[in-house]
């Protein structure tokens with residue numbers, strides 16, 4: 001569905017949200033495969049640790065909810081690299097929340113980083129990539145965006161909207177020579193999920209997640225979802241009528 005990315009030595013990759021977890025593991029593995037990698041997030045020291053052994057790699061710290069800061073980093077990379085081949089939007093925030101715990105500040109925080117920031121960044125990047133004549137955007141969403149789930153009252157809707165956004169971009173941009181990837185991980189053991197007080201089925205490591213993402217780029221898949229022993233079941237649940245879906249979710253989550 002997208003041209004496969006297999007030869008990483010020629011790729012200029014910018015990963016936003018790479019100071020820990022999935023983004024950091026992806027940056028490390030792409031550097032090992034010879035890609036030119038720039039990493040961004042707010043924590044400058046953590047970013048430096050990711051690129052420490054790679055003279056060619058760049059750390060560009062900024063707050064992704066600040067579009068002026070994003071624009072400055074974007075300009076700097078285009079100037080230095082002469083172009084960008086792949087941008088991975090991995091920055092995100094999550095707080096488990098039942099309906100009666102909804103909090104307007106938390107909702108804003110998650111909407112800002114999970115949805116508004118990647119949408120605004122895409123708006124800025126797309127004209128430049130179209131002018132460049134090539135390039136790829138990859139959005140890290142979540143299986144929590146497939147359908148409503150307990151404890152995801154604020155996080156789930158942001159990820160559902162991001163899935164819709166990536167689908168829409170794919171329809172518009174693929175015929176114009178740009179690639180769009182949608183990455184939907186299941187549970188990954190990162191700082192983000194460390195506070196979860198429930199058993200996370202099919203939990204994988206950030207390194208395994210990074211391997212799955214790189215394999216997905218290598219296949220040129222639009223959607224890269226993993227681990228499949230978990231995501232296939234969720235995709236099946238997505239097809240069920242509401243009555244059956246709600247009953248099964250209640251039964252499995254006991255919530």
Ligand SMILES: NC(=O)c1ccc[n+]([C@@H]2O[C@H](COP(=O)([O-])OP(=O)(O)OC[C@H]3O[C@@H](n4cnc5c(N)ncnc54)[C@H](OP(=O)(O)O)[C@@H]3O)[C@@H](O)[C@H]2O)c1
Nearest residue numbers: 017019020021022041042043064091092142187188190192
């Ligand atoms: N872990 C899972 O089970 C799982 C499952 C599905 C989807 N995901 C998604 O995977 C992505 C990565 O999450 P993770 O699990 O690897 O968690 P993580 O280790 O907490 O990583 C989140 C990343 O986002 C960055 N970030 C957060 N707010 C930011 C901001 N305002 N500006 C710039 N960067 C910001 C963080 O860096 P700083 O704090 O340094 O800014 C960090 O690098 C997220 O989009 C998450 O929703 C995770």
